[in-house]
Amino acid sequence: MVKIAVCGAAGRMGGRIIAAVREADGVELSGALERPGHPMVGQDAGFNAGLGAIGVAISDDLNALVAGCDVLIDFTTPKVSLKNLEACALKKKAIVIGSTGFTPEERALAAELAKEIPAVLAPNMSVGVNVCFKILKDIAQTLGDDFDVEIVEAHHKMKKDSPSGTAVRMGEVVAEALGRDYNKVANYHREGICGERTKEEIGMQTVRGGDIVGEHTVYFIGMGERIELTHRAMSRDMFSRGSVRAAQWIVGKKPGLYDMQDVLGLK
Ligand SMILES: NC(=O)c1ccc[n+]([C@@H]2O[C@H](COP(=O)([O-])OP(=O)(O)OC[C@H]3O[C@@H](n4cnc5c(N)ncnc54)[C@H](O)[C@@H]3O)[C@@H](O)[C@H]2O)c1
Numbered sequence: 574m575v576k577i578a579v580c581g582a583a584g585r586m587g588g589r590i591i592a593a594v595r596e597a598d599g600v601e602l603s604g605a606l607e608r609p610g611h612p613m614v615g616q617d618a619g620f621n622a623g624l625g626a627i628g629v630a631i632s633d634d635l636n637a638l639v640a641g642c643d644v645l646i647d648f649t650t651p652k653v654s655l656k657n658l659e660a661c662a663l664k665k666k667a668i669v670i671g672s673t674g675f676t677p678e679e680r681a682l683a684a685e686l687a688k689e690i691p692a693v694l695a696p697n698m699s700v701g702v703n704v705c706f707k708i709l710k711d712i713a714q715t716l717g718d719d720f721d722v723e724i725v726e727a728h729h730k731m732k733k734d735s736p737s738g739t740a741v742r743m744g745e746v747v748a749e750a751l752g753r754d755y756n757k758v759a760n761y762h763r764e765g766i767c768g769e770r771t772k773e774e775i776g777m778q779t780v781r782g783g784d785i786v787g788e789h790t791v792y793f794i795g796m797g798e799r800i801e802l803t804h805r806a807m808s809r810d811m812f813s814r815g816s817v818r819a820a821q822w823i824v825g826k827k828p829g830l831y832d833m834q835d836v837l838g839l840k
């Protein structure tokens with residue numbers, strides 16, 4: 574049995590991940606963590622998963638939680654995830670991180686810490702989105718520079734980071750396939766007399782509202798035709814099942830930073 578602990582247990586993803594751990598074979602929930610002072614600390618972790626009581630209380634003791642697991646699944650924020658990565662590195666435990674909104678510096682720090690332990694860091698753990706990453710590379714390379722690339726994402730109104738981690742990764746995949754530097758060509762804002770679109774830029778647009786789970790469209794727009802590649806998440810369950818799959822896969826792997834394409838064998 575692989576012992577899985579879940580960090581962010583009272584969150585939108587935390588509840589779905591706890592439910593996915595309970596559904597999967599060969600794994601058990603060894604603990605659930607929340608931030609100190611969260612009203613759900615001390616309560617049963619099954620309640621946020623819609624399962625009723627499951628006999629695992631939500632704790633705020635990171636070190637005890639890490640000591641008792643084989644792998645930690647963490648969907649919180651980049652700062653919390655880096656702290657958790659450090660705690661796992663000290664105790665030589667694996668980690669799966671789904672948090673998004675990492676700065677390039679934070680990603681570099683995650684890669685450094687993951688020299689000590691096996692870690693999965695992925696902005697989207699659904700199979701469909703990871704297949705889109707693969708297809709996008711081919712489309713971009715085949716179309717080349719003659720098609721303008723625009724990426725539009727839509728999420729619920731509670732989402733804190735923008736653009737989504739998935740949209741950023743889509744932009745990075747396309748930029749790399751076209752030999753461009755994403756950080757130089759991403760255009761997050763158009764307003765007023767901002768001039769004609771450049772050939773190189775990748776437009777990044779964000780929609781926020783209501784309870785949208787997650788939608789991403791990449792437009793390749795030519796003169797007289799366009800391709801739109803869209804992924805729509807209908808629930809959070811593909812993300813949570815993906816995170817459990819990643820947790821089962823990562824235990825026993827060599828130290829290093831992996832992503833969901835490694836987990837799914839899509840590279
Ligand atoms: N990779 C993916 O497939 C995927 C899918 C969905 C969401 N996400 C990302 O996961 C993250 C969480 O999303 P969410 O919708 O569940 O957010 P959320 O705000 O509902 O949940 C985050 C939880 O983390 C808890 N938390 C904060 N600090 C903590 C700490 N120090 N220790 C323990 N817990 C702490 C919060 O109290 C909260 O309950 C976001 O970055 C989101 O973008 C990724």
Ligand SMILES: O=C(O)C1=N[C@H](C(=O)O)CCC1
Pocket residue numbers: 673696697728732733736737738739740786787
């Ligand atoms: O609900 C969220 O927040 C999501 N975040 C991820 C992202 O930023 O790409 C994945 C989709 C849902």
